[in-house]
Amino acid sequence: MEPSKHHHLLLQALKANPNATQRELAQEVGISLGKVNYCLQALIEKGWLKAGNFKRSNNKLGYIYLLTPKGIEEKSKLTKNYLARKLVEYEELEAEIKALQEEVQ
Numbered sequence: 001m002e003p004s005k006h007h008h009l010l011l012q013a014l015k016a017n018p019n020a021t022q023r024e025l026a027q028e029v030g031i032s033l034g035k036v037n038y039c040l041q042a043l044i045e046k047g048w049l050k051a052g053n054f055k056r057s058n059n060k061l062g063y064i065y066l067l068t069p070k071g072i073e074e075k076s077k078l079t080k081n082y083l084a085r086k087l088v089e090y091e092e093l094e095a096e097i098k099a100l101q102e103e104v105q
Contacts (some may be wrong), residue, residue, distance in 0.1 A: 006031060006039050008078040011048070012068060016077070019064045040065065048074050 009029045013020060020028070026036045045048040048071030052064050067075065 004078055005082065006035065007043060007048075007074070008082050010039055010043065011035065011075040011078065014065045015067060018066055037099065043071065046074075047071070059096070 006029065010025060013025055013028050017024075022033055022036045022040065026033045029036065031039075035082075040049065040051070044051055047068055050066045050068055052066065
């Protein structure tokens with residue numbers, strides 16, 4: 001999976017649940033915990049995410065990840081590019097299915 005896909009999936013997950021833990025994000029996105037940490041740091045450095053501390057009930061420090069205005073804009077671009085790639089894959093798969101159906105008949 002290319003980095004932009006990881007970034008897109010993480011931004012999408014964080015938009016839905018900004019106080020998700022990195023472990024929860026790793027499970028949701030399907031990548032390792034280390035990869036989530038690396039990608040989140042990259043997104044913070046790019047200015048797409050802002051991380052803020054908050055206290056959990058068991059007094060451990062945690063983070064809440066908020067999309068910045070730049071992050072929202074970039075997420076839209078990533079979504080557009082992701083959709084374009086998926087449409088190409090869909091069209092290729094559709095053509096392959098049609099060819100296989102013709103072969104079977």
